[in-house]
Amino acid sequence: MKRLFMIVIVMTMLASCGVERGIPSTTLEEPSSGQSSAQDNRNVLYYAESNFPLIDVVKSSFNQQDMTRIFLAENKTIEDVANELLEHVKSKPIEVSQNTGEKQVLVYDNYFATLTKDPNNESNTFLEIATYGFVRDNYQPDFFDGLLVLWLLDEVLDVDDWGKKQKKRCTDSGENCYRTYGNIGGGFKGPVGQPSLRGGSSNVRGGGPGTGK
Template sequence: MKRPLLALILTFSMILSACSSNANELFREGIVEFINNEYILHDTVSSVTDSSNFSEIYVAENQSIEQVASNLISHEQPVEISENKEGKQVLIYNDLFVIITEDLENPSNTFVEVANKEFVRNNYSPDFFDGLFLLWVLDEVLDVDDWGKKRNQQCKQYPENCYGGYYGTGGGFKGINKTPTVRGGSSNVRGGGPGAGK
């Protein structure tokens, strides 16, 4: 009598564990899907180290940085939230950076850039994050000791390979082989994009 009950409890526990694992996977993918459904895909920016890895830039029309951040946070709580400073704010999720910036050409709109950690680690200028996060936070999230210091040295040596964010470059970032930013990307473009590998 006891054995069937024990077997039933173990089976139920395994089902719950599997459901929890699937829910966590869907939860991680949820923010990308939410942004894709909520905002308009505007552009993509290719990595200098791996052309199959890129960030996606969306436009939130007639919304401020505060409104966009509030919308995203209410949908899924980030691991880290920066201050809103100098027209930019960053939300860090498990595998993604969501970088919210002013559209300087149309102040009523806001850009929402989605980039995986690898893209940020290998392409972003540390200067972009000045005042947003303490350096140790980025070291921990990007899993690189002294990321800011090491990346700054690379940026001094190859400034053309250092991405200042869509806010700073207007999408003009070019890779090592001088290929221009991909414009007019579609949400069907995947490969090594922000949601890849999860």
């Protein structure tokens, strides 16, 4: 009887230890909201992902790793969104184009942030965050007329005479080049089969041409 009693005591102790091992640790703390916010604000893509709904992603016709992500800023004008980015994104743009009322572009170290009106609801704004490679290989150069000077695009995209070369590619592909999500939508195919324009003499990758207009 005494032996049976000791066995019960030992089994009870082992079961107790097992339960304790299953209790989640309370020493690991989640980052505070302030820490998370600071992380999200470090560049324009993080900020967009944290503050606007992502509605689509369009991949480059040349390199699938290059893409533009489309976010929707509801009930905000182009000016509202541009001011929000300039105020809250820690990384400042290399260049800020004028706002034409229909479009505006902010060029950052690694991304183009393009603002256009939502054609289906003019109270909303599309915010597109595109990699340099997506802009270089897919955008219609005429889109930047009145926004960014050609020499700046040559430097940032690292292609001599980018506008001239890309215009030829667009023409050769039947004008199937990108003009923002509001004009092209998610069915964009791009200048498929056209060679890359990478390989100019410039080495600028942000921070050089100035701080914007």
